[in-house]
Amino acid sequence: MAVAQRDPHTGYTTTGHEWNGITELNRPVPKVIWLFLAATIIFSVIYWVLMPAWPLVETYTKGVLGVDQRSSLAENLRIAAADRASWTQQIETRNFAEIQADDSLMQIVRNTGRPLFEDNCATCHGMKGQGGHGFPRLTDDAWLWGADPATVAETIRVGINSTHNETRVSQMQAFGRDGILDRAAILDVVTYVRSLAGAEPTGDERSDSIAAAAEVFAANCAACHGESGTGNTELGAPDLTDESWIYGGDRQSVYTTVYRGRQGHMPHWEGRLSALERKLLTLFVLDLGATKQ
Secondary structure (H helix, E strand, O other): OOOEEOOOOOOOEEEEEEEEEEEEEEOOOOOOHHHHHHHHHHHHHHHHHHHHOEOOOOOEEEOOOOOHHHHHHHHHHHHHHHHHHHHHHHHHHHHHHHHHHHHHHHHHHHHHHHHHHHHHHHHHOOOOOEEEEOOOOOOOOOOOOOHHHHHHHHHHHEEOOOOOOEEEEOOOOOOOOOOOOOOOHHHHHHHHHHHOOOOOOOOOOOOHHHHHHHHHHHOOOOHHHOOOOEOOOOEEEEOOOOOOOOOOHHEEEEEEHHHHHOOOOOOOOOOEEEEEHHHHHHHHHHHHHHHHH
């Protein structure tokens, strides 16, 4: 170890350590550090005196101010519960129309319904209710079972093709797979169904397909979808005259639907969500379409 020397540039002595020709100065701790440490110690002592701080055998030092976080939390929870009770009672007792006409209650519905929707419904219907392949869009007017609040609430309660004893049941036949219609008839029906929604025939579709398929549609499809294809909310049969396609409205998607049939599924929420939560979800879902418009 080298002998300590005084650095000619700074005036500080060296520690005697040297690394590759670089010597270490023996500088004192800066005063600002001492001031910071002193301030920290003073703050700590004051905090220990004023606030709960040190654990004892069976209790803890209470502090001069007597602050009790447990009591504060309990009071905050009591206030929150009282506030929640004030609006939950209104939502539970008032009918849908009255709630929808009350802007303050609907704001509560939006705030509390959103996390309910995101936790339980968004996986299938999308975060904003925009739907997806095989899952209906909730922001339009194309409701399979009806759009009045009582009907939507019932759908949420019992589900569709679910395990609930009162579930809504809906299934489309597999016209091709089960041999009900041959391929030519299915192709004609596909052209006809797409024309109901305003789609123009493609180059692969025969010009006389629409006329040829009208009788096939009337014999096989009209019982559920209606003679004009406008659907049937009693059966959960979709309206074929709009542009709300659950499985896609292109020619191949419609062909697959007619050939293989469809049977959607929605779980029931009775027993999983309370009656209040289901009512909030109903109001929130209906509001998705209203705010979109």
